[in-house]
Amino acid sequence: MPDQFLIGILFGFIVSLASYYARFLDLSGAVATFILAVIVFGIGGWPWTGPIMAFFVSSSLLSRYGRSRKRQFDAAFEKSSTRDWGQVAANGGIAGVLVIVSAAFPVHDFYPLYLGAIAAVTADTWGTEIGLLTKGKTVSILTLRPVDKGTSGGVSEAGVIGGLSGAGLIALLGSFWYPDFLTAIVVVAAGGIGSTADSILGATLQAQYECVVCGKGTERRQHCAEPARLARGIAWVNNDVVNVVCAAAGAAVAWALMII
Numbered sequence: 001m002p003d004q005f006l007i008g009i010l011f012g013f014i015v016s017l018a019s020y021y022a023r024f025l026d027l028s029g030a031v032a033t034f035i036l037a038v039i040v041f042g043i044g045g046w047p048w049t050g051p052i053m054a055f056f057v058s059s060s061l062l063s064r065y066g067r068s069r070k071r072q073f074d075a076a077f078e079k080s081s082t083r084d085w086g087q088v089a090a091n092g093g094i095a096g097v098l099v100i101v102s103a104a105f106p107v108h109d110f111y112p113l114y115l116g117a118i119a120a121v122t123a124d125t126w127g128t129e130i131g132l133l134t135k136g137k138t139v140s141i142l143t144l145r146p147v148d149k150g151t152s153g154g155v156s157e158a159g160v161i162g163g164l165s166g167a168g169l170i171a172l173l174g175s176f177w178y179p180d181f182l183t184a185i186v187v188v189a190a191g192g193i194g195s196t197a198d199s200i201l202g203a204t205l206q207a208q209y210e211c212v213v214c215g216k217g218t219e220r221r222q223h224c225a226e227p228a229r230l231a232r233g234i235a236w237v238n239n240d241v242v243n244v245v246c247a248a249a250g251a252a253v254a255w256a257l258m259i260i
């Protein structure tokens with residue numbers, strides 16, 4: 001066990017340093033990733049590290065891909081593609097907790113819940129990034145009326161297919177260490193439902209601001225160097241809060257489907 005933690009420290013250090021220099025993470029994000037990596041690798045080894053690495057690497061690369069085309073949407077998002085500790089904790093926190101809980105209660109099987117949580121955040125990230133890259137219209141998940149690309153709570157056909165593909169990748173990887181077809185289906189479903197919960201929250205409770213200068217909708221509290229006006233939602237429900245709910249929903253759905 002201590003050996004595995006030593007490898008985890010070395011591995012976490014290499015991954016966070018490389019991600020920092022590649023600007024996938026800022027300094028706070030690199031520190032958070034290091035801590036998460038030591039916990040996940042130290043306790044869970046490769047079966048638990050593989051899926052979360054797949055999420056992290058694929059999401060970082062997808063955020064980077066087509067950067068120039070996506071720059072036009074930057075103003076709408078609260079955060080940039082260089083992720084900070086809040087984003088790391090929001091996307092990986094539930095997974096980290098599940099690794100610790102699984103070590104504390106070894107009689108129970110938390111691995112499908114873990115995969116469900118990761119599938120949900122992967123589906124959310126892939127859906128968002130692929131939705132931004134493709135043409136085709138974006139509609140509100142609630143009203144089904146057209147909205148601007150990048151609007152939280154907006155969904156597109158390509159985004160849904162992309163999101164399910166992301167969840168599928170996690171299910172596939174998971175089945176390498178946990179070969180059970182039904183579990184793989186559960187993981188894809190958890191990803192789809194978890195990211196749908198994310199979109200619904202994004203369309204309802206998540207804080208949306210409107211710039212008082214240029215009038216654009218944004219997740220940012222400030223726009224055009226002026227404090228923006230809260231147009232809907234609750235001020236503290238930001239993208240990170242919504243992502244925590246997304247991951248938790250993914251784990252909860254996997255848990256519910258595994259016991260029925």
Ligand SMILES: [Zn+2]
Nearest residue numbers: 211214223224
């Ligand atoms: Zn503005």
